[in-house]
Amino acid sequence: MKNVEQYAPQFFPVKNPPMRWAQKTMIEKPPIWCSVDLRDGNQALITPMSLEEKLEFFQYLVKIGFKEIEIGFPAASETEYEFCRTLIDNDMIPDDVTIQVLTQAREHIIAKTFEALKGAKHAIVHLYNSTSVAQREQVFKKSKEEIIKLAEFGAELCKKYREQTEGHFRFEYSPESFTGTEPEFALEICNAVLKIWDPTPDDKVIINLPVTVSHSMPHVYANQVEYMSDNLYKRENVYISLHPHNDRGCAVADSELGLLAGGDRIEGTLFGNGERTGNVDIITLALNMYSQGVDPELDFSNMPELVEVYERVTRMRVYERSPYSGQLVFAAFSGSHQDAIAKGMHWREAHDCKHWNVPYLPINPEDVGRVYEADVIRINSQSGKGGVSYLMETKYGYQIPMKMRESFGYLVKGISDHAHKELLPEEVFQIFKDHYINLETPISFPEIHYVQKGGDAIEAAVTIQYQGKAETVRMEGNGRLDAVSNAVKKYLNMDFTLMTYTEHALEVRSNSQAVSYVELVKNEKSYWGVGVHSDIINSSISAFLSALNQLVQDM
Structure with missing residues (x-):
């Protein structure tokens, strides 16, 4: 490709990282989940959600188990402010759910933010300012010292307005563009904020380490997270939050390695909606854990309903191959795959298996509300005798003899190939009836x-x-x-x-x-x-x- 010479790494790796995280093989407990669908996700939509759509989506996020939900930037617009007040004034926030709002380090914005939150039972005030080299030099034209002072100014104001406002508030700080920031400087500015907020066991602070733009391979981010975890002020009273974006297609990997490296919390969205290539997909992260026997403490057992709600309120579409949630992710068209799945399912029935281990299916589709005959065995010209026979058995009850399966399989493949289309289960059954059942002519x-x-x-x-x-x-x-x-x-x-x-x-x-x-x-x-x-x-x-x-x- 042309112009490759204009590109160079924009990240700052940790020097001599201990990489203790690399010795771990799996995430053993779920993180604290924070949905940012209503803020980060909403601002990335072509048509942002209406108030009614936001309220519906908020209630659905609560239904599936989120305990922390970022609802917006209430000082940014009247729409955002109204949404926040509607939730609070109409007592729509369950006692065990905490809303989160974003604010810049500017006094009139912080004042408006606390005004929007007045009376909230539980809320997180999320303060941020940009810290990367590119942002400091090109956008703000400020020195490191000036950037630190801006963060300290915002932290002091948050502390001041919390004391003056009715409600229970916790704090979060993000060095925005963390992955383009020198690790030593990111640590310095975070510790400066922490010393002002002085976290305690009863008033813990969240330090969010966003992959605002993805610049590196996931292990580099993990080393950065581990470095911060090892050196943060009063680390025992700090939750390390991760907020990966997906510019390099690594948001899930960044999150998983970041959790191994000391992360306690994840900010992300359903189906990975977000700016540019999106945020980390919480569904993928959660079900990755689920597939290894860890309860993510989020309920994705009705994926068809979840997809319907999401697509309706966001006007986005869930990609057919999106992990766990896409329409085709459990589908097997290949004859060899269908045969292996069918044999695996029969093996489970015969051996009363304790653990799920069916070829080509990382989890049981039924656990996310999918059904085998409609979603797993899909029939087209690539299908084989095993898949066709499994469909006939599971949906219609016909235990086709082994010797007959090849004949029927070729018949179905030929019809699908000639029609250049997938055959629905009822079409396959009709072929079976027309060619084999109770024939009385000639x-x-x-x-x-x-x-x-x-x-x-x-x-x-x-x-x-x-x-x-x-x-x-x-x-x-x-x-x-x-x-x-x-x-x-x-x-x-x-x-x-x-x-x-x-x-x-x-x-x-x-x-x-x-x-x-x-x-x-x-x-x-x-x-x-x-x-x-x-x-x-x-x-x-x-x-x-x-x-x-x-x-x-x-x-």
């Missing part, structure tokens, strides 16, 4: 009568309707099906082999029905038929007749 059996002979012999008097004529043929066999088969062979003057016969109850559709499968072989070619009837004898004869009609039509 041959039918209007009547069959059986007579028990000596031993196991059965005589069948079969009335055969074919090409506009009906004739009754009598033949014996070692059972009803064999006797009917022999009668047909005599009538057609044809030889074939009844190779396979299986049956089972069709429990999914009706406890009283039975399904039978018959394979006839002629000249080394198989013809399959399926019979469904409340009587098992009639079911078997219908399956034989269906296979026979396949054979005759191929003559």
